[in-house]
Amino acid sequence: MTEKISSSLRESKSARWTVLVLVSFTMMCMYYLTDAMAPLQQNLQSNLHWSATDYGLFTSGYGWFNVFLLMLVFSGMILDKLGTRFTGILAIFVMLVGAGIKYWAISGHFDGSLELSIGSWQALGDTPTSALMAGLGFGIFGVGCEMFGIAANKAVVRWFRGKEMALAIGLNTSTGRIGTALAMFTPLPLYNLTKDVSTPILVSVLLLCIGLLVFIFFTVLDKRLDTEEKDAGIAKDEEFKFTDVTDIAKNRAFWYIAILCVLFYSAVFPFIKFATNLIVQKFSVTDTFAGYIPALLPFSALLLTPLFGGISDKKGKAATIMIMGSILLVFVHLLFSIPSLNSFPIAIGLVILLGIAFSLVPSAMWPSVAKIIPHSKLGTAYAMIFWVQNIGLMLVPLLIGAVLDKYCITGVITKLVDGKEQHLTQYNYTIPMLIFACFGVLAIGFAYLLKAEDKKKGYGLEKPNLIE
Numbered sequence: 001m002t003e004k005i006s007s008s009l010r011e012s013k014s015a016r017w018t019v020l021v022l023v024s025f026t027m028m029c030m031y032y033l034t035d036a037m038a039p040l041q042q043n044l045q046s047n048l049h050w051s052a053t054d055y056g057l058f059t060s061g062y063g064w065f066n067v068f069l070l071m072l073v074f075s076g077m078i079l080d081k082l083g084t085r086f087t088g089i090l091a092i093f094v095m096l097v098g099a100g101i102k103y104w105a106i107s108g109h110f111d112g113s114l115e116l117s118i119g120s121w122q123a124l125g126d127t128p129t130s131a132l133m134a135g136l137g138f139g140i141f142g143v144g145c146e147m148f149g150i151a152a153n154k155a156v157v158r159w160f161r162g163k164e165m166a167l168a169i170g171l172n173t174s175t176g177r178i179g180t181a182l183a184m185f186t187p188l189p190l191y192n193l194t195k196d197v198s199t200p201i202l203v204s205v206l207l208l209c210i211g212l213l214v215f216i217f218f219t220v221l222d223k224r225l226d227t228e229e230k231d232a233g234i235a236k237d238e239e240f241k242f243t244d245v246t247d248i249a250k251n252r253a254f255w256y257i258a259i260l261c262v263l264f265y266s267a268v269f270p271f272i273k274f275a276t277n278l279i280v281q282k283f284s285v286t287d288t289f290a291g292y293i294p295a296l297l298p299f300s301a302l303l304l305t306p307l308f309g310g311i312s313d314k315k316g317k318a319a320t321i322m323i324m325g326s327i328l329l330v331f332v333h334l335l336f337s338i339p340s341l342n343s344f345p346i347a348i349g350l351v352i353l354l355g356i357a358f359s360l361v362p363s364a365m366w367p368s369v370a371k372i373i374p375h376s377k378l379g380t381a382y383a384m385i386f387w388v389q390n391i392g393l394m395l396v397p398l399l400i401g402a403v404l405d406k407y408c409i410t411g412v413i414t415k416l417v418d419g420k421e422q423h424l425t426q427y428n429y430t431i432p433m434l435i436f437a438c439f440g441v442l443a444i445g446f447a448y449l450l451k452a453e454d455k456k457k458g459y460g461l462e463k464p465n466l467i468e
Helices: 013-035 038-047 052-068 071-082 084-109 129-160 165-185 187-194 199-231 243-249 252-266 269-283 292-315 318-336 344-372 375-407 430-457
Strands: 113-118 121-128 409-417 420-427
Touching: 013 084, 013 129, 013 165, 013 199, 038 052, 038 165, 038 187, 038 269, 038 420, 052 071, 052 121, 052 129, 052 375, 071 084, 071 129, 071 243, 071 375, 084 129, 084 199, 121 129, 129 165, 129 199, 129 344, 129 375, 165 187, 165 269, 165 292, 165 344, 187 199, 243 252, 243 375, 252 269, 252 318, 252 344, 252 375, 252 430, 269 292, 269 318, 269 344, 269 375, 269 420, 269 430, 292 318, 292 344, 318 344, 318 430, 344 375, 375 409, 375 430
Parallel strands: none
Antiparallel strands: 113 121, 409 420
């Protein structure tokens, strides 16, 4: 695919980087809301009488509509048909609706439990209504969140193609990680201050409203770029066609990236959802302090993702970088699985190493998609990858929660919190960590397959991104 170069707004460094700041700030607000409940697993279980399985069900809700109703695929079609500006604003409004339902459920407006049976199979056994409704809200939020994610990726590719593309995508991704880091640090202090487990969601909604205003400013610049390119006679991308989906699906390299993506992220994001409780129980630290340790993961990714993206821009080696990141992922989870390794400095070191892996793979993976898929089909391609990813993000928390309840309970302790007794279930996280390590081993295999396919087809994944 070739692109006609002109002295349009995207040729201005200040304009390109301003666009990146605007889009990335909204990403940061979005990621904060995504993970705002992660440090409060134990508080949710105690205050709302949830089990680990209920918490896993709630967390899995993020992918319900994206996976079963193919909302992500439709989001990609909307993006390629109606553009980044419309899709981004629609996505933010969908996120706000979902966040409102999630807040209403977690703030205690739903009592009782539900049982759902299909014949002799019990699909839901005595599940708290609050967990189910919170999952529903999280599912609606997830539709908007993933929709905005693919819109942001396509926007960055549009403004930085042939420029500092991997660096820009890395910075966009790492800024989103600031939101994740804040979601590790702040919810417990907010809960301790207000004694209301739903307070972090209110803060999240306020941040997302600010993100909406910032994104509207981006749409002004992006519209101006459209006008300039039209005046300069630069041809627009081909219109989206439904056959684009089948064209993408026939690309073997695309599926290697998609499967690598789901395996890698299934060993990272679900881990974050359970990490605070893991660190409390394995390393014997307070729950307030434990939230700070998983926050090191996105902070290290914040610093390193742009660094590795810049290296990929100048030196290439994207497929090799993905292999290295997957190997490091396996190493970290295997060490986390060893019961005797319970030293607090080891926990800090392992999370930092995981942050390095978390930087290596995304910095190389997302720019690689833009090399194997034409820009006119890129929104749909990202959506299809995110759809596959959401299958993992939906099923893995359910799996981990069920495994914890069935195989990993070691006892129950009672402690006094604000004059009230709380019964806290104790878990051994060895089996979940081994499950995460297995995902990493499979990711290594698909990264090697991607490298071999690139060598055969000549996509240029091992070549630099910068056009001299």
